[in-house]
Amino acid sequence: MNAWLSPLLALLLLLSVSVSLTIGSVPLDVWSGLHDWLIQTPSPEAIVVGEIRLPRTLLALLVGASLGLSGAALQGLLRNPLADPGLTGASQGAALGAATVFYFGFFSAAGVLAPALAGFMGAVMAMVFMLWLAGTAQASMVLLAGLAISTITGALLATVLNFAPNPFAMQELVFWLLGSVSDRGMQHVLLLLPSVVLGLALLWRERPFLAAISLGEQVAHSLGYRFAVHSRWVVLGAALLVGSAVSVAGSVGFVGLIVPHLLRRWVGHRPDRLLIPSALLGACLVCVADTLVRLLPSGPEIKLGVITALIGSPLFIRLIWNDRKQWQG
Secondary structure, eight states: OHHHHHHHHHHHHHHHHHHHHHOSSSOOOHHHHHHHHHTTOOOHHHHHIIIIIHHHHHHHHHHHHHHHHHHHHHHHHHTOTTOOGGGGSHHHHHHHHHHHHHHHOTTGGGGGGHHHHHHHHHHHHHHHHHHHHHTTOOHHHHHHHHHHHHHHHHHHHHHHHHTOSOHHHHHHHHHHHTOOOTTOOHHHHHHHHHHHHHHHHHHHHTHHHHHHHTTOHHHHHHTTOOHHHHHHHHHHHHHHHHHHHHHHHOOOOSHHHHHHHHHGGGGTTOHHHHHHHHHHHHHHHHHHHHHHHHHSOSSSOOOHHHHHHHHHHHHHHHHHHHHHHHHHO
16 A cells, blocks of 8 residues: 555546645636746636645645644654644744734745745744753653753743734734645745755655654664764754745645654555655645635635644544554554
């Protein structure tokens, strides 16, 4: 099944992209519009597809792939199926960075990219502090350091919300925190892409280490892997993916937690074989969730993070229930 898993998920991804580009408030010929956009013909179809639907779809794919991949890597590193990408502190750091834009007007020269740039800087700072705090300790200390940084940044964000001088800015930040890929352009895709590529490269390079650490730290050490060194590269790659995704799209929950659970049995519980399938399924899940957002009745748009939570939480409960029955049986 492992040999066919990634191709099947890739086909599912292509199908979800096709549906995402087709769905919209205005019916149009998507492929004609995409062709006109590529050859820079200023047709109405090209404007709708190239400036609205295509960036939104690409962002959904990149965000979903980043969260799914980082979740699989962290769960493999910590050997904890409940490890979430938010444990690096990057998510809360990105939210805190974005809050400085909404409340204090930092990076105003960047225009619409200001929240994303500030969020990415906040994620990087949180990541650096987390790695410094974890030091050269074992997996448990990495987990505790991430939890500490997440708690501190979350407390700072709550403080900012509490003393918000402008209720409209507070409302804007809350909506941003709920997660969305709407009202974004191709410039957001270009801002997110380098971090996604770098994070993917780091985690792909550490696949042999993830396979070795699944057998225990002593086994990994006997194979020549230094946990303190390789774990930092894994955490760095995961934090880059999560921080960049959250800085652009806000908080999109449950993707990094639930996707590895859905696929683990099909890869023989091998964390090194779980990376690419998790990236593909994460991209599909977020793309489908964003499509559902557009299919809902007109009115105030429900946020993407709300949809992923509504999808992910029942699936997670069912997985827990199935595991419980296996243990009891």
